[in-house]
Amino acid sequence: MSFRDNATALSATMGRRVDLARRALVRDLVMPALLLLFAGYLTYGIVTMDIPPGTTFPGPGFFPAIIAVGLALFAALLIVRALRAERGGSGEAQTDKSQEEDATARRSGVDWRSLAWVVAGFAAFIVLLPLLGWIIAAGLLFWAIARGFGERRHLMSLVVGLTTSSLAYIAFDMLLGMSLPSGILGWGF
Known part of the structure; x- marks a missing residue:
């Protein structure tokens, strides 16, 4: 038994x-x-x-x-x-x-697959932020979390994530005078 x-x-x-x-x-x-x-x-x-x-x-x-x-x-x-x-x-x-x-x-x-997407998204964000910069890393983080929460329109969530991270980047730079990591884009903002 x-x-x-x-x-x-x-x-x-x-x-x-x-x-x-x-x-x-x-x-x-x-x-x-x-x-x-x-x-x-x-x-x-x-x-x-x-x-x-x-x-x-x-x-x-x-x-x-x-x-x-x-x-x-x-x-x-x-x-x-x-x-x-x-x-x-x-x-x-x-x-x-x-x-x-x-x-x-x-x-x-517990939906382990969803949890894995969210945790892996945060881990990837931490690792990729210095390399890829805020805009790309935060956009990918948004996409991974949206995927974890069940979003199936992957291209749409990636576009929304990149748009939101770009707006946050601009807001921090122009409104607060603080620069976020630009990474490979290196536009020199």
């Missing part, structure tokens, strides 16, 4: 039943943890950034700080939501059958 045949075999070896609600809570806390890690990474980058003397407000750390605070806020909201869902699902007034139905209704799988 294998572990698949006996749902309690694993819990018997551990001396207790596997708590599905706890597993769901851990699963629901993965994304907030990743958001907090990224917010921490941004905060570390802001703190260790070399800012030239005489830099005026808003400065190079202003927009990354807004993003880091937003990520931390979203992570906190997701944590509160996960904890409320876990606490709400463990009411003792529910019968075993209704608990099983709730657990089945709440159970959802």
Whole structure:
């Protein structure tokens, strides 16, 4: 008999039943943890950034700080939501059958392919930014994330990504006087 045949075999070896609600809570806390890690990474980058003397407000750390605070806020909201869902699902007034139905209704799988597109897109962005520059790397990042979220019009999402990254590049250069990496395009903006 294998572990698949006996749902309690694993819990018997551990001396207790596997708590599905706890597993769901851990699963629901993965994304907030990743958001907090990224917010921490941004905060570390802001703190260790070399800012030239005489830099005026808003400065190079202003927009990354807004993003880091937003990520931390979203992570906190997701944590509160996960904890409320876990606490709400463990009411003792529910019968075993209704608990099983709730657990089945709440159970959802992770779309690993979509997650891989998003994570690989960010990883490629980090690696390719110095080489290809902001416009191309951010356009490809937009395309990868759109693909991860299920967009099937690949050329359209690439065009939208390149347009958006170009507008961001121009806005940072002209409005803020800050240049983003130009990479292989090297237009000298």
